Amino acid sequence: MPDVSFGNLLGVCVIAFVAPLLLGFVPRLRVPAVVVELVAGIVAGPSVLNWIHVDLPVSVLALIGLAFLLFLAGLEVQFESLRGRLLAIAGGGFAVSFALAVGVALVLKAGGLIETPVLVAVIFSATGLGVIVPVLKDAGEIASEFGQLVVAAASIADFGAVILLTLLFSREASATGTKAYLLGAFAVAVGIAAYGLARAGRSMRISDVLGRLQDTTAQIRVRGAVALLIGFTALAERLGLEAILGAFLAGVIVSIVDRDRFMTHELFRIKLEAMGFGFFIPVFFVTSGLRFDGSALIASASTIARIPLFLAALLAVRGLPALLYRGRLRGRQLWASALFQATSLSFIVAAAQIGMELGKLSEATGAALIAAGLLSVLVFPATALGLLRRGKEGVKAGPGSTPETGEGDARSPRPGSTLS
Numbered sequence: 001m002p003d004v005s006f007g008n009l010l011g012v013c014v015i016a017f018v019a020p021l022l023l024g025f026v027p028r029l030r031v032p033a034v035v036v037e038l039v040a041g042i043v044a045g046p047s048v049l050n051w052i053h054v055d056l057p058v059s060v061l062a063l064i065g066l067a068f069l070l071f072l073a074g075l076e077v078q079f080e081s082l083r084g085r086l087l088a089i090a091g092g093g094f095a096v097s098f099a100l101a102v103g104v105a106l107v108l109k110a111g112g113l114i115e116t117p118v119l120v121a122v123i124f125s126a127t128g129l130g131v132i133v134p135v136l137k138d139a140g141e142i143a144s145e146f147g148q149l150v151v152a153a154a155s156i157a158d159f160g161a162v163i164l165l166t167l168l169f170s171r172e173a174s175a176t177g178t179k180a181y182l183l184g185a186f187a188v189a190v191g192i193a194a195y196g197l198a199r200a201g202r203s204m205r206i207s208d209v210l211g212r213l214q215d216t217t218a219q220i221r222v223r224g225a226v227a228l229l230i231g232f233t234a235l236a237e238r239l240g241l242e243a244i245l246g247a248f249l250a251g252v253i254v255s256i257v258d259r260d261r262f263m264t265h266e267l268f269r270i271k272l273e274a275m276g277f278g279f280f281i282p283v284f285f286v287t288s289g290l291r292f293d294g295s296a297l298i299a300s301a302s303t304i305a306r307i308p309l310f311l312a313a314l315l316a317v318r319g320l321p322a323l324l325y326r327g328r329l330r331g332r333q334l335w336a337s338a339l340f341q342a343t344s345l346s347f348i349v350a351a352a353q354i355g356m357e358l359g360k361l362s363e364a365t366g367a368a369l370i371a372a373g374l375l376s377v378l379v380f381p382a383t384a385l386g387l388l389r390r391g392k393e394g395v396k397a398g399p400g401s402t403p404e405t406g407e408g409d410a411r412s413p414r415p416g417s418t419l420s
Contacts, residue, residue, distance in 0.1 A: 004057060005055065006057060008055050008058050009055075009061070009283075011044060011052040012041075012052060012286045015037060015040045015052075016279075016282030016283060016286055019036040019040055030381070031382070032131060032134075032378075033282075034131060034345065034377060035377050037282055037286045038289040038292070039289060039374070041287065041288065041289020041290045041292070042290075042292045043289075044289075045291070045292065047294030048294065053290065054290050058283070058290075061279075062287035062288070063284075065276075065284025065285075066247070067229060067243065067247040067280075068281055069276065070248040070251065071229045071247045071276070072130060072251060072273060072281075073130040073248060074247070074248040074253075074255060075251040075252075075254055075272070076130075076133045087156075089149070089153075089324055090156040091156055092321075092324060093153050093156070093322070093324050094125070094157050096320070096324070097124075097157065097320075097321045098122075098125045098160070100320060100321070101313075101317045102118070102121045104124065105118070113302075114361075115360060115361060115362060115365065116355065116360040116361065118168060119168070119169055119351070119355050119361065122161055122169070122351065123352065123355075124314060125157060125160065125161045125164070126161035127154035127157040127158060127318055127340075127341050127342075128154075128347065129151070129158045131344075131346065131381070132150065132151075132154060133151060133154075134277075135381045139385055139388065141388065146336070146388075149325060149329065150341065153322075153337075154340070158248070158347065161347055161351075162242065162244055162248055165242055165244075165354070166236075166242040167183065186236060186239055186246075190249050190253065193232075194257065197253065198257050215267075221268050222272060225250075225268075225272055226275075228253065229247055232249055233246040242354070244350055285346075288370070292367060293366070294367070296363035296364045296366075296367045303365075303368055304368075307371045307372050307375065308372075310368055310371075314342045314344060314372060314376050315339075315376075317342075318341040318342040318344070319338035321341070322335075332388060332390065333388065333391065335387055336385075337384075339381070339384035340381060340384050343376050343377055343380045343381055344373055345374065348369055348370055348373035349373065352366040352370055
């Protein structure tokens with residue numbers, strides 16, 4: 001048996017526990033826990049105090065945490081609302097966003113600030129679905145028209161960014177045409193699995209067995225979901241595709257199969273979130289902080305100067321397409337949607353690590369991109385919530401508020417309404 005120590009993992013778990021606990025004592029400080037986890041990892045890691053290091057146990061659990069993060073992001077995709085005009089708006093917004101991202105990346109390349117413009121464009125195109133969904137849930141906006149539109153746009157952006165990253169920058173050195181063929185084979189496997197699970201779920205005998213075992217020590221639904229997550233991640237890796245694609249699509253399949261409330265146990269998703277957000281995902285974010293190369297970031301003034309430039313690029317690339325929502329949202333809601341869409345971190349961390357491993361990104365560029373993602377999570381959601389809160393206060397102020405002043409524009413329809 002290899003010599004394995006749990007000392008570093010203990011440090012990671014302590015940070016994961018203390019970070020949200022400290023935030024709980026200052027509820028007015030609207031900072032997502034992932035920001036504190038990442039920053040604490042940077043401080044405790046080799047970049048600053050050198051207390052905790054990434055060893056085998058930490059590395060393995062962080063990898064599972066990344067898979068769980070993408071899995072839960074796929075689980076949040078609401079296909080019942082992703083149709084009709086909403087799908088067209090979200091898809092059009094991503095197309096505009098990627099076009100803007102390519103243009104911005106080419107400008108940055110011309111200025112000598114980045115090495116691979118296409119990879120940076122893909123990174124800029126994503127939205128942190130796993131970050132903004134909890135924020136929208138806590139704010140009571142997830143079921144509103146505003147929340148559905150933001151989640152739909154983020155779902156399309158994350159899905160598109162994962163596909164592009166897989167096609168263009170997988171770790172396996174295969175031609176793009178070969179990757180497209182493998183991606184097609186993977187899509188067929190996903191379709192077969194979804195069909196098989198849907199058919200199995202309609203079997204009364206299987207449903208009875210699941211019902212008997214779901215709340216026992218077997219926790220059969222949870223085990224099945226984890227097996228699907230690991231299975232699809234392993235299959236994607238086997239085909240030379242990015243593992244994060246398999247994890248994301250595993251969540252999408254569970255989301256599709258789990259739509260029928262008659263077949264679904266009410267605590268099923270809560271149990272999955274407890275596993276992910278309770279342990280694996282915090283380990284991933286703390287570990288990302290431990291791996292953060294602070295020395296590369298502060299090595300030169302030009303590297304530090306990239307951070308606000310990358311942050312502005314995120315806001316432009318993902319925020320400007322929100323103008324397409326003017327027919328649905330107005331005033332403060334429109335600006336809030338732009339800020340939520342410009343929030344990104346987990347995909348930046350994952351894609352930057354892939355880029356640095358492939359030699360497509362320098363350590364300095366990767367560190368600056370992650371720092372910009374940190375700032376986006378720290379600044380954009382809090383600002384967006386402030387806009388929504390002021391809009392609601394304007395509604396309560398009286399019937400004289402108008403959309404032109406931004407007052408009265410944060411109304412939410414009854415839960416369950418859609419934009420289709």
